[in-house]
Amino acid sequence: MCAQFQPQLARKLERLGEDEKIRLIVRYKPERISRGSLMRGFAPIRAYTLLPMMALEVSGQMAHKLGEEESIDAVWEDLPVHAFLDVSAEKIHAPALWQRGITGAGVKVAVVDTGIGQGHPDFAGRIAAAADFTGKGSPQDGNGHGTHVAGIIAGSGAASGGIYRGIAPDASLYIAKVLTDSGSGHMSDVIAGLEWAVQQGAQVVNISLGSDEPCDGSDALATVCDEVVHRGVVICAAAGNNGPAMGTIGSPGCAREVITIGASTDNDQVAVYSSRGPTKDGRHKPDFCFPGSGIISARAEGTSLGTPQDRYYTAASGTSMATPHCSGSAALLLQAYPEATPDEIKRRLAYHAFNLDVPPNVQGQGRPDLVAAYEYTPxxxxxxxxxxxxxxxxxxxxxxxxxxxxxxxxxxxxxxxxxxx
Amino acid sequence: MFSKKERNINVILRTRIDPKVAAQKAEKAGLKVKRIFSLLPGIAVSGPENVVKRVERARWVQSIESDRTVHAIKGKRKGD
Incomplete structure (x- = not known):
């Protein structure tokens, strides 16, 4: 008897082109064939030990050949999986701080982005103020990016029974819509949003946006970011998604004083797409990596960012998703230590940060651990x-x-x- | 005869003087003032390239740079 394809996979294979690639998990019959002989024809991505199974990437043509292979018992599609916010929050040990009553309460976090899905249940009672700098006339998010980012920082998880709770679920959100619904804008709009955030008394500002060109930190946006940090505000800025090439961090990720964030995976590896340093003037960046791959967070109504999971949530990847993990972390630390300066927050995050075993221009100082950051003595x-x-x-x-x-x-x-x- | 129309550009001017005063001077020179900043001594303006070039030489202008486009750092599936 030949291999059994999972029914859904069989239908997908019918439509798959001969040269199109697909990832599969196969279970073979141990009594019929050794693993070594199977691997002669199909190069495995992974071989498992608990069960006679392996993961493969094959062309459509090869996939059909697998079906004729008598040594194989069953074939499934190796479906993509996503890190729930509860997984990434656990990764940096945020729940351990929640258990100590540290949830970001009383901390003001500004999100400078595409706006917010104001009717989303996860933001009920969370949005302290919102302003539009794009000329749309409303901070409503017609793109989905800002909503996803805000959900990672301070979503309550109300629409998911608490599963997709943000890192600092009780922080107050200040929303500056500086990018149009197409997801773009000008540096001058971002500067205006930053000025508004400072006027609102924001203690943390999340900037999951930037320019593509590598920079040296002297442009107007980077200069304003540095000034905001000098005024005592923590800024977390995305490194960008132009990795793995070196020297790919744009503005304002290249600003000296901001905390520049790269993305790591569930397996604590730096994501391939995460932009790398150094900056154009030779400084090490990013500063840290946070989880950013396949993060499920709030979805703005009517938007299609990432891979929608249901009406209220979508999965997305990027340093944009890693950065709000840092902003949420900063909010937790600022609740615990209200007098902490941006420099102290950076030092706390560096304390016993998990070393991802790659150079500083790839991982910065590693992937922070919030329990260590909380327990750090300046x-x-x-x-x-x-x-x-x-x-x-x-x-x-x-x-x-x-x-x-x-x-x-x-x-x-x-x-x-x-x-x- | 066709007159070549100057293209409009967006720039950020860093100023040596109060940005509000600088904004008046920029408007007088023929530029449209989009924003007057408070955290940075500067203004964001748009206008014909030749006017911007003329203003660039003014004593009250410290430096000039493109008001560059920024974008949401969109998610990528690659390398997840």
């Missing part, structure tokens, strides 16, 4: 003459590792100082 300045301040957090997980003789001396002095305290 550097203490010792009384004059007693030694160096406590070392700043390292980008690596694990113990502090001084890398040279001076570092060892500093480490020793700090250990001594800690004991004296």
């Amino acid at each position: 550097a203490v300045q010792p009384p004059p003459g007693t030694g160096e301040p406590t070392p700043e957090p390292t980008p690596d997980s694990g113990e502090e590792k001084p890398g040279c003789a001076l570092g060892l001396l500093s480490y020793f002095l700090n250990s001594l100082f800690r004991r004296q305290k």
Whole structure:
């Protein structure tokens, strides 16, 4: 008897061109054939150990040949899966902070983007203010991008029974629509949105937009972003989706003071599309990576961004989706530490950030862990003459590792100082 | 005879003077003022390229740059 195709897959294969590729999972009959002989004809992406199965990518023509293969028992399509917000929130340990009562309550987060789906149940009571800078006359999101981003930051998850809850679900949202419903705008509109956000008293600003050209941080938008950060506001800006080529971070991701965010996957690998540093003037960027692949979040009514899941939610990927994970994280930390400066927030996020084992211009300081960020104790300045301040957090997980003789001396002095305290 | 129509361009002017005063000067020169900034000493204007070039030489203008297009960083399936 030949392989059994899953019925839905059989119908799909009928329509598949001979050269079109498809990902499959096959289960073979262990008593009929060894795995090695099967692999001669079909190169596996993965071979499994718990069951006699493997994942393959084959052409339509090869897929039909699989059906004639007597050693194969069953064939399924290797369907794409999505990280629910609850998965990505768990990845950075946001729920551990929620359990301590830290949900972003009282923190003002501005989303500078395409607007928001104002009627979405997940934003009921969350939108403190909204303004349009595109001339549309309303901050209503006709694109879907801003709504998805806002949902990752502070969606309540009301329409999903709490599954697609944002990272800081009790934060207050300030919505600046600076991109038209086609998803584009001018730097001057973004600057106007930033000025409005500052006037509203925003403590965190999310910017999941940018220009394509690599930059050195001296353009008007990057300059304004730096000024906003100097005024005490945390800005999280997307690195861009122009990876894996190096030197692909546009403005305002190239701004010196913003926290520039790349995207990582569920498996803690930097996403292929995530833009890489350095900036045009040679600085390391991005600063961190956050989960950004296949994130399910709020869908604005009537929009088709990403892969719609149902009326209220859609899955999308990109550094645009990673960045609001950072903004939500900053909101949680600002609730816990209201006096924290943007620099302290950055240092907290760096503390024991998970090392993704790639260069700094790819991963920045790694993928943050919010429990570590919450527990981080900022550097203490010792009384004059007693030694160096406590070392700043390292980008690596694990113990502090001084890398040279001076570092060892500093480490020793700090250990001594800690004991004296 | 056909007169070549100058194309309109969007630029951000960083100014050495109060942006509100700069906006008046820009309008007087024939530019349309789109925004007057408060966090940056500057204004966003649009107008014919030759007018912009003329204004660029004015003492009150510190620098000029294109008011570049930015876009939502759309999701990608590749590399998910």
